[in-house]
Amino acid sequence: MRIIDISSAVDASGWEPDEVRHEVLSPREGAVHMSEEMRRHFGVAFDPDELPEGEFLSLDRLTLTSHTGTHIDAPSHYGSRAHYGDGRPRNIDELPLDWFYGPGLLLDLTGCEGPTAGAGDLEKELARIGRVPEPGTIVLLRTGASERAGTEQYFTDFTGLDGPAVNLLLDHGVRVIGTDAFSLDAPFGAVIRRYRETGDRAVLWPAHVTGRHREYCQIERLGNLAALPGCDGFQVACFPVKITGAGAGWTRAVAFVDE
Known part of the structure; x- marks a missing residue:
């Protein structure tokens, strides 16, 4: 089959009547973001540099219809x-x-x-x-x-x-x-x-x-x-x-x- x-x-790079916004957090930026979120919501603190290669996961934020x-x-x-x-x-x-x-x-x-x-x-x-x-x-x-x-x-x-x-x-x-x-x-x-x-x-x-x-x-x-x-x-x-x-x-x- x-x-x-x-x-x-x-595709945020194409023309749209309603703008598409696509923000990409790199794996390093994801590590920093997760560290902040864990501390704020769960009271758990860690240093992003403690993660393997100082990275966690990438994250995409999209605003679109x-x-x-x-x-x-x-x-x-x-x-x-x-x-x-x-x-x-x-x-x-x-x-x-x-x-x-x-x-x-x-x-x-x-x-x-x-x-x-x-x-x-x-x-x-x-x-x-x-x-x-x-x-x-x-x-x-x-x-x-x-x-x-x-x-x-x-x-x-x-x-x-x-x-x-x-x-x-x-x-x-x-x-x-x-x-x-x-x-x-x-x-x-x-x-x-x-x-x-x-x-x-x-x-x-x-x-x-x-x-x-x-x-x-x-x-x-x-x-x-x-x-x-x-x-x-x-x-x-x-x-x-x-x-x-x-x-x-x-x-x-x-x-x-x-x-």
Whole structure:
């Protein structure tokens, strides 16, 4: 079995709308830090120089949002109320794990013109590959956006889905839709321009708002989708980090190819 990494890294050196701060304490600095923490919390004192080679362990401190790097949006991210179930959208730690492991289906949207792909675009791609997703399939959208990861353009130049396109996939029993773009919706600027032109609130982040009416998850900021062997023939694992009460969680998404 071959394992293909389809995640993007959390990289503090890349451009992000919300700054990522990554502080690294060296093993020597970790020794000093641990000495201070042991004395403060447990009343135990030791000299860092008493440790082997004067070192303890390195330590990383990160400040970032749960939407940095490859991550999964939970239903609670889409709004405070749900128009299904008991009306309370579930957080990332409450979702069933079997949603996040299953057969993958890759749809190529690199040929789409404009910032939004509709149901017709998906139907055209499904007809091209001769497949439709089955219940439990994890659908991955390759837009080509990941080639601009780490740059400001990554957040402004990509293709998202409209509401009917999302509903088309959900109608097939899909619970998880992934994209290599910053968002499953069109870029923020394109969304606002469309709203100014039409005055129609239905054009405001329709992919996300669909999640208020139908329970599903998005994987955003995937990478390396070009390395997949084809439109199918692989399994996807994308278990989210278990953060209590969170609307999203990071994931190390991978594809398994049986050889």
